[in-house]
Amino acid sequence: MNSSFLHNRGHLYSFIICLIGLGLFVIYGGGSFLHFSSSAWGWITAMAGAAVILTVFTFQLPPQGNGLSLDSSVYLACIFIFGLSFTLMVLLLSSLVLLLLEWGSTVWWKHLNNFAVYCIMVASASIVFTALGGVQGPLLSSRLEAYISAMAVYFILNTLLIGFYYYVVYHKNLYNTLKGMLTDTILAYACTLVLSLVLTILLYHNHMVGLGLFLCLSILISYSFKRLFSMYRDIEERSNRDPRTGLFNHSYFELALEEEMSSSKISGAALSLAMIDIDDFKKYNDQFGHLKGDGLIVFLAELLKRETENTNIIVSRYGGEEFTLLMPGYDALAAKNFMESLRKTLNHSRFEGSEIFPQGCLAFSAGIAAYQPDVHFKSELVDHADQALYYAKRQGKNLVHTYGSQSPLERDVDFSEDVRDIEQQLNLFMYKDLETFKHSKRVFRYAVDISELLNLDTLSKRQFTLGALIHDIGKLEIPWGILNKKDKLSLEEWEMVKWHVIWGKEMALTNEKFRDLAPYIELHHERYDGKGYPYGFKGEEIPRLCRMLTIIDSFDAMTTERPYQPTKSFKEAIVELRACAGSQFDPELTEFFIRYIEKREVCGSETAI
Known part of the structure; x- marks a missing residue:
């Protein structure tokens, strides 16, 4: 699908969101700043500062790495204690501060779109809170349904607005997108919503001291989530890597192949898969032993890492002495040219004992298969590359063969x-x-x-x-x-x-x-x-x-x-x-x-x- 068309759809969606959000701001908070006292402005500044600090401490959630901050707890607490117009003014001030802090790194219209999304969520949550009998001030146990409903509306709108964006722009399945978002973020959102009630209690009874205690607690929670995500990524990295070579393993290759084929099917971009096998590896193993053979595998892995370092090629150890190179953006010709260059580089690389090979040097055979739209299963593309590799072996080895290119x-x-x-x-x-x-x-x-x-x-x-x-x-x-x-x-x-x-x-x-x-x-x-x-x-x-x-x-x-x-x-x-x-x-x-x-x-x- 044409990328400019996708962007136009995204811009149209953002424009509509901005119109709705700014409209709600004008209706419920447009002239309210004229009526706030100096004391109220002090609280607005303090709450906006807290929201900015929590936004700066945004953390990522496993497994997808979706970003989340606890600033929503500040806005919800403001609704419960101070009301809608006050909350919208806190939102405006915090958004302006973030715009200045991120000036040059984030385009202004993204800040505007983010502000509009928050306006929709804040206004909707406040309307529901009031409609169900919620009263600004201390937390009332007799009105728990109003608090819970307001928080639920806030959370649901956040999920829908983001999920619908992915649906409109990337045409992803809306149900699966929303389901994935809920699975990934529901615990963190629940934490955010509970914290809004904690902040409500602390603000009403302990004022600025309560706000300070809340910030300390929230920053510690954010830091803990950051550490959790870092540990998750570390474990994930280890599970996706072959321990001997440091390349991606077979399991990761399978996942990456499925993702790249799906992406190529949608965008129409070229995609090729190359499979390589070290020629006469068994002979080397029999002559020098398995330890030396493992050293040869590691040597080739290091060469593959080095030669693909500045590309988007995904290199994996497929098994034994076989490796795969998943090549997004490469058609069959470009893939063959790259693999031929790689083969010649290996031929001229010195390694102990390489003189025993029939070629007199290190060599591999390679098979290349280009993705076609009628290839439905990843196993088909792998089979095509494997057959091309088999053909290269049969023709005398130290060759690169593209699937279907025989004379x-x-x-x-x-x-x-x-x-x-x-x-x-x-x-x-x-x-x-x-x-x-x-x-x-x-x-x-x-x-x-x-x-x-x-x-x-x-x-x-x-x-x-x-x-x-x-x-x-x-x-x-x-x-x-x-x-x-x-x-x-x-x-x-x-x-x-x-x-x-x-x-x-x-x-x-x-x-x-x-x-x-x-x-x-x-x-x-x-x-x-x-x-x-x-x-x-x-x-x-x-x-x-x-x-x-x-x-x-x-x-x-x-x-x-x-x-x-x-x-x-x-x-x-x-x-x-x-x-x-x-x-x-x-x-x-x-x-x-x-x-x-x-x-x-x-x-x-x-x-x-």
Whole structure:
């Protein structure tokens, strides 16, 4: 989403808040300063000073680091003792002092917006307090509901105003945002609200001495929260770091990858993932022992830290001698250039015993995968990078390979080998379910034709056609009796059949070469309207070629003999496809496939033109 558009929405929201807040200030406190006595102004100054001091002692709360100060307890106590107009004047004076103190570090309109937010909360809390019978002066136990309600309104408005800002500007889920804020801050807010009652008692009975005691207590509480947050961050840092190398660990990498993919999906910014593996590390370990091997891992980790120091790249130890570099803002080309530079730097780095390596120097192999919008799961991006790494290893090591960048000749050779390997696995269907074997071969031939008509790039063509060939591999796990049952399947049997997409995906993930085919296996029974399985994805949440595979798979199932459904002619199947376009099938791709089938039938050929 365009950042200027986000900012404009944020500015509009702030402008509306300012209008409401300033309007409330004018209505309830605009001319009140003319009627205050010198004694009242002394109290206003003292209370404003207390609010400023507590704002300066703002502390952060774990786990998100949200800032919170105890100044709200001052404003609430002012409402309970002195009334609304007095409180608004304290708020105005403290806001002006903070504006002067932070002049140059914070833009003026943010101070104005903050002032307006406080005006809304203060005015609303005061109105509720008065409406429920609250009386300015000493704390009255008979009016506790007025105090509690005023504090609740103050707290709820604070949460809503901030939460709605994130919703308007960043389009985050409002419920989840509010829930997260409540979870993170409710204890600290409760502390603030209780302190407002303590201050009310101290002010009324002990005057300035009470205010001084309250400030001492509040500063100590703020300091304690600061220490707590510091300890939390220290523990969090340790839990996120690999103890041997000091790099981020695998767990942190998983979290960071999910966050960066989500951010990239929203903003459209480039994102790449690189995985590296030290070449011939086992040979070094066997020659010099594990202690020296650990030293080599630490050496590479230090090099990665140094080379990425002034970048936003997140370096993690993935496991053993494998490392990941999460690269926000890097497309595939920029990522490859960076990794090539890194590889050459390592090649020229001296380390004890490096002469035993086949390359005669330290080396790593690297695989790079660029994030695409149709990559739904972080595991897919990791698999793509892992496959690229596997390919770099297979080509002789000390190489950086980008996922999908093989030469045409290499792709053709690899494709032929992959088809042969998959067909060997499908041969298991020859004795268990011959029809599934034939169906897979027919769907594969349809996919080959369609891939040519769609002018797919070589990588997409490989994935689509091989995905079509292997899409039903999970049916090997279904009992023979269910696969070959002549009668209608029971509900329990149908539920078992639906599991073949998950079983097939797991089977594909066990083979490095076929991991990128998993989405075609897993998602070919998703529906365009979101009523499919296993996830209920809808529309463009389903990758485009998976949507096409769903059409091909269904067409072939309709036009070939099955034990549990009548066979349709090609014309009848086309009518069925059109009837289900927009619900089960992508309407645009459905018409594309129908044109292909109709032309194919006219030509009377087994292959597409």
